[in-house]
Amino acid sequence: MMISNLPADLLEEILSRVPATSMIRLRSTCKQWYNLFKDQMFAEKHLRNVPKKLRVITLKENRLFLPSVDLNFVPPFIEFSDVLSLNNSSPYGLMDSAFHCDGLLLCTTGEDEFVVWNPCLGETTWIKHSEGSKKFTRLDIAYANNQSCHSYKILMFWD
Incomplete structure (x- = not known):
């Protein structure tokens, strides 16, 4: 049986268990998979199926890292091996x-x-x-807890 002949719910269940880094390469496989990966319900299902582990994002030397943290090692061991990189990096410099x-x-x-x-x-x-001369003192991202969709907002605070 070819993968394209699988029932949609079985295909969704299989793909919901694929690591996110592999899904990046798979999204251009076909329109059906691309649309599935964009679907909010699928994203939530994928997050539920991901193995639970400590996730840390660290800003070090103006670059973002996904360090692996081993809490079973005394003292806790942190390795900075995975660097997150933007596809369209800023013309102005680092983060x-x-x-x-x-x-x-x-x-x-x-x-x-x-x-x-x-x-x-x-x-x-x-x-x-847009407020060029005004420097914000705090910035955050959040979403309105609307059941129909996640509407993300950027929050800026000024002194």
Whole structure:
């Protein structure tokens, strides 16, 4: 039986167990898979099926890392091996700060711009800060808990 002949629910169940890093390569396989990976219900199912482990994102030397943390080792062992890299990197330089919500990262640069980044899909949206002269003191990303869709918002705070 070819994979294209599998029932849709079985295919969804199989793909929901594939690691996110492998899903990036699979999304261009066919339109059906691409649309499935974009579906919010599938994303939530995938998150439920992912093995639970300590996840840490670290900003070190203006770069984002996904360190592996071993809490069973005394003292706890941290290895900085995986560097997260943006596909469309900033023309202004490296990242200053990072915030997260539901797997999305909101990263700032030294300039008046920031990027909303989905590292699993490799998608980025660059946003120019419209209040050019006003420097925000705090930035965060969140969503309205609406049952019909997740509507993400960028929150900026000024002194």
